[in-house]
Amino acid sequence: MPSPQTLFDKIWDQHVILRRDGGEVLLHIDRNLVHEGSFHAFGALAKEGRKVRMPRQTFAVADHYVPTLGRERGVDGAEDADARHMIRLLEENSRVNGIAHFGIDDARQGIVHVIGPELGITQPGLTVTCGDSHTSTHGALGAFAFGTGASQLKQILATQCLWMKRPKTLRVIVNGTLSAGVTGKDVVLAIIAKIGTAGATGHVIEYAGAVIRSLSIEGRLTVCNMSIEAGARAGMVAPDDAVYQYLHGREYAPKGADWDRALTQWRALPTDDGARFDREVTLDGTQLEPMLTWGTSPEEALPVSACVPDPQTLGDANQRAHAAQALAYMDLKPGTALTDIRIDRAFIGSCTNGRIEDLRAAAAVLKGRKAAIPAWVSPGSTALKLQAEAEGLDRIFKDAGVEWRASGCSSCAAMNGDTVPAGLRCASTSNRNFEGRQGKGARTHLMSPAMAAAAIVTGRITDVRKLVS
Amino acid sequence: MKPFTTLTAVAAPFDMANIDTDRIIPVRFLRKLRNDKAGYDPYLFHDMRFDGAGKEKPDFVLNQPAWRQAGILVAGANFGCGSSREGAVYALLDYGIRAVIAPSFGDIHYANELQNGMLPAILPEEICRGLREQLQAEPGATLAIDLPAQTVTDTIGEAHPFMIDPVYKERLLKGLDDIGLVLERLPAIESFENRYHADKPWLA
Numbered sequence: 207m208p209s210p211q212t213l214f215d216k217i218w219d220q221h222v223i224l225r226r227d228g229g230e231v232l233l234h235i236d237r238n239l240v241h242e243g244s245f246h247a248f249g250a251l252a253k254e255g256r257k258v259r260m261p262r263q264t265f266a267v268a269d270h271y272v273p274t275l276g277r278e279r280g281v282d283g284a285e286d287a288d289a290r291h292m293i294r295l296l297e298e299n300s301r302v303n304g305i306a307h308f309g310i311d312d313a314r315q316g317i318v319h320v321i322g323p324e325l326g327i328t329q330p331g332l333t334v335t336c337g338d339s340h341t342s343t344h345g346a347l348g349a350f351a352f353g354t355g356a357s358q359l360k361q362i363l364a365t366q367c368l369w370m371k372r373p374k375t376l377r378v379i380v381n382g383t384l385s386a387g388v389t390g391k392d393v394v395l396a397i398i399a400k401i402g403t404a405g406a407t408g409h410v411i412e413y414a415g416a417v418i419r420s421l422s423i424e425g426r427l428t429v430c431n432m433s434i435e436a437g438a439r440a441g442m443v444a445p446d447d448a449v450y451q452y453l454h455g456r457e458y459a460p461k462g463a464d465w466d467r468a469l470t471q472w473r474a475l476p477t478d479d480g481a482r483f484d485r486e487v488t489l490d491g492t493q494l495e496p497m498l499t500w501g502t503s504p505e506e507a508l509p510v511s512a513c514v515p516d517p518q519t520l521g522d523a524n525q526r527a528h529a530a531q532a533l534a535y536m537d538l539k540p541g542t543a544l545t546d547i548r549i550d551r552a553f554i555g556s557c558t559n560g561r562i563e564d565l566r567a568a569a570a571v572l573k574g575r576k577a578a579i580p581a582w583v584s585p586g587s588t589a590l591k592l593q594a595e596a597e598g599l600d601r602i603f604k605d606a607g608v609e610w611r612a613s614g615c616s617s618c619a620a621m622n623g624d625t626v627p628a629g630l631r632c633a634s635t636s637n638r639n640f641e642g643r644q645g646k647g648a649r650t651h652l653m654s655p656a657m658a659a660a661a662i663v664t665g666r667i668t669d670v671r672k673l674v675s
Numbered sequence: 676m677k678p679f680t681t682l683t684a685v686a687a688p689f690d691m692a693n694i695d696t697d698r699i700i701p702v703r704f705l706r707k708l709r710n711d712k713a714g715y716d717p718y719l720f721h722d723m724r725f726d727g728a729g730k731e732k733p734d735f736v737l738n739q740p741a742w743r744q745a746g747i748l749v750a751g752a753n754f755g756c757g758s759s760r761e762g763a764v765y766a767l768l769d770y771g772i773r774a775v776i777a778p779s780f781g782d783i784h785y786a787n788e789l790q791n792g793m794l795p796a797i798l799p800e801e802i803c804r805g806l807r808e809q810l811q812a813e814p815g816a817t818l819a820i821d822l823p824a825q826t827v828t829d830t831i832g833e834a835h836p837f838m839i840d841p842v843y844k845e846r847l848l849k850g851l852d853d854i855g856l857v858l859e860r861l862p863a864i865e866s867f868e869n870r871y872h873a874d875k876p877w878l879a
């Protein structure tokens with residue numbers, strides 16, 4: 207009997223081309239994704255006179271710099287000349303290198319971490335890379351997916367492999383069952399609050415336990431997306447029938463006899479009983495409430511029933527110093543009930559929570575209600591936008607007074623003028639509440655789509671469970 | 676890549692943990708081209724360094740005369756967490772910083788520093804704090820980094836051993852090029868790919 211292996215061990219071993227002294231391996235990369243921000247890597251590649259070695263393994267999509275308004279005007283709809291240039295540059299780099307390109311007008315356009323799974327580019331057992339930290343998202347389908355910087359991206363483009371040291375493994379087990387109104391976003395915020403933003407540095411997380419198994423594919427994608435916010439190299443969930451059903455028939459998923467063959471291989475991937483992880487953390491999902499962040503780090507998150515903490519009561523000196531600064535930036539006082547915090551803006555979208563289930567959850571809260579504050583929705587992909595429109599979700603948002611926009615990174619990273627003005631407070635379904643992330647001086651509270659929708663209705667942080675029963 | 680062996684430079688104490696890459700370079704500058712004429716140095720720590728009118732904030736460490744020429748940063752834990760943007764490294768390098776000393780780093784940023792011939796030196800939390808205290812007490816003082824010996828020598832001449840993986844150390848010392856190291860092994864790579872894709876033809 208071979209010794210029991212984790213999901214990660216299996217994928218890693220299958221992709222090792224060779225080993226060097228010192229424990230470094232050359233890893234084969236199955237799928238590489240690029241976006242407008244990848245221009246540094248393409249530029250450096252061209253400067254060195256190198257070519258993309260396996261262009262069929264790279265997929266390009268315009269997401270970071272595409273505007274969410276004026277999309278009927280194509281690239282010209284981008285107000286900023288630099289942004290237009292970057293969108294065109296990606297198209298040009300893709301053409302020159304023979305890479306599949308989903309441009310601003312393509313029906314397959316969307317946020318890179320939404321369309322990877324949506325088009326079946328992401329599959330169980332694959333190594334997936336992208337010059338973006340939230341590449342961890344794709345691990346929800348049972349892939350080893352991780353972000354790189356421009357230099358490593360250049361290496362992948364030039365060689366289709368990457369030198370790497372084996373990361374450690376951390377299993378995060380979430381037991382029990384979630385109560386109504388508690389979502390994947392709340393689960394991952396609770397995990398980060400528990401282990402900290404550096405809690406998984408150097409590790410690949412495998413999420414396991416009854417709660418994770420019960421999550422939809424969308425919910426798992428949300429959880430894996432924010433792995434990087436706990437410092438992890440990647441996050442993953444063992445593939446199961448839900449994943450196979452999700453993938454079946456998608457454009458780049460295997461077909462016919464290949465599908466059957468793939469399925470056999472995928473079914474062998476989940477972690478074996480008795481496999482060893484370097485670390486393990488357990489949470490009780492039954493205890494979880496809707497969560498939100500009060501500070502400027504994703505670990506500064508609390509249940510909605512809590513109050514703004516007194517920095518002096520927090521863990522270590524670093525956390526105390528960070529929290530004091532965060533409260534000043536967020537203009538909050540210790541002891542304030544989170545539900546007493548006024549909200550000025552809301553953003554529903556991003557690679558964390560811009561999927562169909564997220565849009566449905568927000569629409570369910572907004573149905574028949576009116577927005578008390580300016581808010582907009584940007585679906586995670588153009589295909590999802592159409593799907594949501596077919597389901598009538600756009601009408602619900604518009605009737606509530608919420609803007610229905612096109613797909614892109616938008617307000618998640620203050621792109622294309624989708625910024626939150628300085629001093630204003632935004633309920634956001636994205637993944638980072640860093641100072642200035644949504645605009646200079648903008649104050650971000652991260653939460654689930656349902657919670658953001660509740661804030662839209664009341665203009666303050668609201669326990670969505672009290673609004674809808 | 677430029678090899679890294681030793682560096683003696685003014686070191687700036689950056690007394691803050693979890694410095695994310697959005698702070699090191701705000702997203703709006705990532706669209707900027709970087710070439711011989713235009714570096715990324717003006718964007719480094721932009722919103723901490725400059726006020727809304729573009730004027731320097733006098734309190735910020737790199738705006739103080741003693742540390743304007745800093746070549747080393749001594750920071751808190753989890754330096755460079757967050758976004759994978761390599762622009763953060765370009766901004767540090769173009770400003771003139773070639774080494775960051777911290778108790779820990781964000782994984783992607785750590786790799787990005789190495790890829791650009793920068794040294795991310797890991798020293799225990801207490802040592803980093805001690806170094807920052809020395810540098811505060813003696814603004815403009817230098818630290819000496821010796822990569823072959825894996826030490827940081829502080830302002831009173833005490834050498835502190837830092838951690839770095841031997842593989843990364845060799846890369847930095849020799850200024851090795853990752854792509855070159857790969858392409859030397861092309862036959863092994865191709866035979867792997869043939870075998871691998873025979874088993875998974877839909878991926879080829």
Ligand code: SF4
Pocket residue numbers: 270317318319338340556557558614615618619636637
């Ligand atoms: S939505 Fe936000 S986190 Fe996701 S890829 Fe875009 S900018 Fe990055």
